[in-house]
Amino acid sequence: MNMIPQEIVDYLDQHIIGQNNAKKTIALALRTRYRRLRLDPPLQDEIMPKNILMIGSTGVGKTEIARRLAKLMQLPFIKVEASKYTEVGFVGRDVESMVRDLVMTSYSMVKAEHNENNKEAIEHYIVDILTHKLHPEVPHFPTEEEKARHEISKSELSKKIRNGGMDDRLVEIELSTGGIEFNDTNMPPEIARVQESFSKMFSVIGKEENKKEVSVAEAKEILRQEASEKLLNHDQIKREALKRTEEGGIIFLDEIDKIAVNSRSDGRNDPSKEGVQRDLLPIVEGSIVSTKFGSIKTDHILFIAAGAFHLTKPSDLIPELQGRFPLRVELEPLNEDALYLILTKPKNSLLEQYKALLATEEMQLSFDEAAIRAMARYAQRANEKTEDIGARRLHTVVEKVLEDISFNAHLHKNSAVTVTEAMVNTILLPLVEDEDLARYIL
CATH class of the missing domain: 1.10.8.60 (Helicase, Ruva Protein; domain 3)
Structure with missing residues (x-):
């Protein structure tokens, strides 16, 4: 969405009180991303995102600013807690899974848009199948008059189905036993793809045996998913989701102060904290992460980190990670x-x-x-x-x-x-x- 910084700040002012410095900093960061996309590709690659570190107590608006902005700009956005991740080798979520979460969010956004753009075709598919199931077959060797009556009757039934006039009528449809999506983003993408392939294979085998009588209203919802799978170009959706993630994705990394190691401690209380920072560093700097939709470069994903820093301070983060968050903004306590x-x-x-x-x-x-x-x-x-x-x-x-x-x-x-x-x-x-x-x- 093409909005100047002042328009972004004005929108935030409608929902969030104060914190003008934070609003201005983030509005400029988003506008810079828009400006970058209008440059020649060689220069685009040279301009890195200006990641932001927001410092402030809980409840002062850090998360709300990021959430409202993502909603306004219609960009792929996720909020994650840094404290939920563990160093590679420890049991828990690895930091690459946040990028896979972002890609899944982007895929859902793009798929919803494609569903909306193909709304008429999907509706026609649903009505056509239900009409075929509810309308009697044309008699054998029909006369021209019988053919005409049959077509008129079929057309009237289609209109009733479309307008909800047949929603209470029962109809028998085949239910797909598959279609299970494996969205565990901590799972290696290769394993997720294999499991989904098995799921689709078994769904085809069992489909004919899995019939159920439901109302037309319920059938519409079941068939809408089937129509989406058949009519949409899923390869195109995946490509667009990856592109949108790379160029406009935002990861809001909350509680980053929880993985900082206090300079006065020896770090023995949680040896994985610094390890998480080191695992996070290449993703913030720019690396390639494998997802089930394909590989994605993280170079131009915008990271907004936030923390209260009551027991630690930003300088307790490893120097390399500090350097990847050049924009610092301190949010004011609420009086x-x-x-x-x-x-x-x-x-x-x-x-x-x-x-x-x-x-x-x-x-x-x-x-x-x-x-x-x-x-x-x-x-x-x-x-x-x-x-x-x-x-x-x-x-x-x-x-x-x-x-x-x-x-x-x-x-x-x-x-x-x-x-x-x-x-x-x-x-x-x-x-x-x-x-x-x-x-x-x-």
Whole structure:
């Protein structure tokens, strides 16, 4: 998607409060990728992605910025936790599997687009098969008049099937026993391909014996998968998925501070941490990873790493890995004003979500301005007294305030309920004042 940096920042502002430096840095990184693709191929290869390291406490918006951007730009995007990976030789997920996960995400995106683009052909395939199954055969040696009546009747039935008029009718269809996809990205691609080949072979053998009577509505969904497999060019989808991953893929590597080795420790607590960093290095620098759809170069995949770095610091990462994240941005902790804005300003804010949920019970929920301020204040105080979990504290605070109202929503049917500052104080003040209660309840 061709968006200038300011448009990207404006979009993020609708959903995320503050953190302007982080928004600006990522918007520029994405725009640079767009600019690179407009250059001549020899120069394109020379321009490496400017990977980003985001530093900030939990709940300040690191993940949300990356997630919203990927959704906006319609780019292959995955979020992984660095702490889930292990050094080669240890039991666990190897770091190459994150690239395979990204390719799988890209493949799903491209396949969905091709399904949408071939929507009419897929629909025609489904209706044609169901019409053939539900409509009686033309009589032997038909007259011209019988042929004409048969075609008219068949056409009318097709229209009914297409418009949902036959959805409750039962029809017998053959169910495919295969089609199992082996998406374990930690499995060697060669083994995954062999297993899928066996799966498809056995599905063909058992298909004729696996018949079932289902409604036409259910049959449409079953046949849609079959139509997709038969009508789409899967080789083209694979090639496009690989290309899109190489040129636009984004891997959000969260908790990178968890694999940093504190300079004051000897590293004996977890000897694999530095090993994970060294395994990660060639992927971030640029290497070739084998996937079941083909080999992929990671040179131009954008890596956005994030971590709180409470017990460690970025300099505790191995120097080579530090050098592969040239853009550093520190996210600001959230104060009371920021928490208030998070409750009120974003599209589909937390309070708007609760209003919509309780509206399904025919109840009109509203909040006094002073009540919203009070919830932001108590969330901030709870963050100060216990662990600072940023905006995530608001979910607990608002849920606690609305607990009884939500539980008794059926009693407030066709009525309006306003949350006041007094209600907020009554519920939250005792919890926040008692540090033990705050630690376990808020």
